[in-house]
Every structure is written in C-alpha cells, then in structure tokens.
Amino acid sequence: MIYKKQTAKSVTTAFEAMQAAVKAHGFGVLHTYDFKQTLADKGFPLAHGCIVMEVCNPKQASEVLAMDMALNMALPCRVSIYEQDGTTWIGMVPPTEQLSLISGDERIAEAARGVEAAMKEMIDEAA
DSSP: OOEEEEESSOHHHHHHHHHHHHHHTTOEEEEEEEHHHHHHHTTOOOSSOEEEEEEEOHHHHHHHHHHOGGGGGGOSEEEEEEEETTEEEEEEOOHHHHHHTTOOOHHHHHHHHHHHHHHHHHHHHHO
8 A cells, every 4th residue: 555645845855855855764766757747758748747756764774685695686666756636645555465475484574664754754744
C-alpha cells in the first residue's frame, strides 16, 4: 500500500520542502526526475507536474547491501511529488513492502522499518 500525503503546496514548492526534509533527516537526494519536462522534451506533453526523487540514507544502504547485494534492486527509496485532479501529493512505496519482496531476513525488515518511519516523517514535514 502506498503512503501519500496531500498538500496545498505546488509541485515545485513541495519538492523544495521535501529536499529540505531529506537533508534535515540526514538522508541525501541521489537524483531527481522531472517527468513533465523529460516527456515534453521527447515530444510527449504531460498535463501535470511530476517530480520523482531518489532518496538514500548512506549508512542504512551500506548495511543492508552488506547483508544482501540483491537488495540493490529496491534501493534507493523513491519519493514522488505530483499533481492529480488539481491536488498535489507527496508519496512513496514503503521500503518495508519493497524489501520484503526480495528478502525475508528480519535484520533487513528491521532496517526497512527504520527507514520507512523516517521517510514518512519527511513526507509529513514536506506536506
């Protein structure tokens, strides 16, 4: 089940707020994708704003990858800031759900729960 929060902010303002929340929690943004701009550049206009961020906690990532390199398929966490039906949303697929598809190791699940709690706080703060 996805985790998402509605915000009165624009996509751009919510993106900026999310960047600040990520930094405040000791995470980093590895990359961002502006789908509206990317698709428009390729001749496929998108009516609504959509920015996806790849977010990572380096300590957690190194620990889980040391346990199981296959987990790289679920890293980093992705946060989406998008507009739908006139409303801006900030959301993610929870890390616990993604990592459980790859590993049943309780140590991985524990790490995922910690990252997920932090990610939810960041989304709540940004919204």
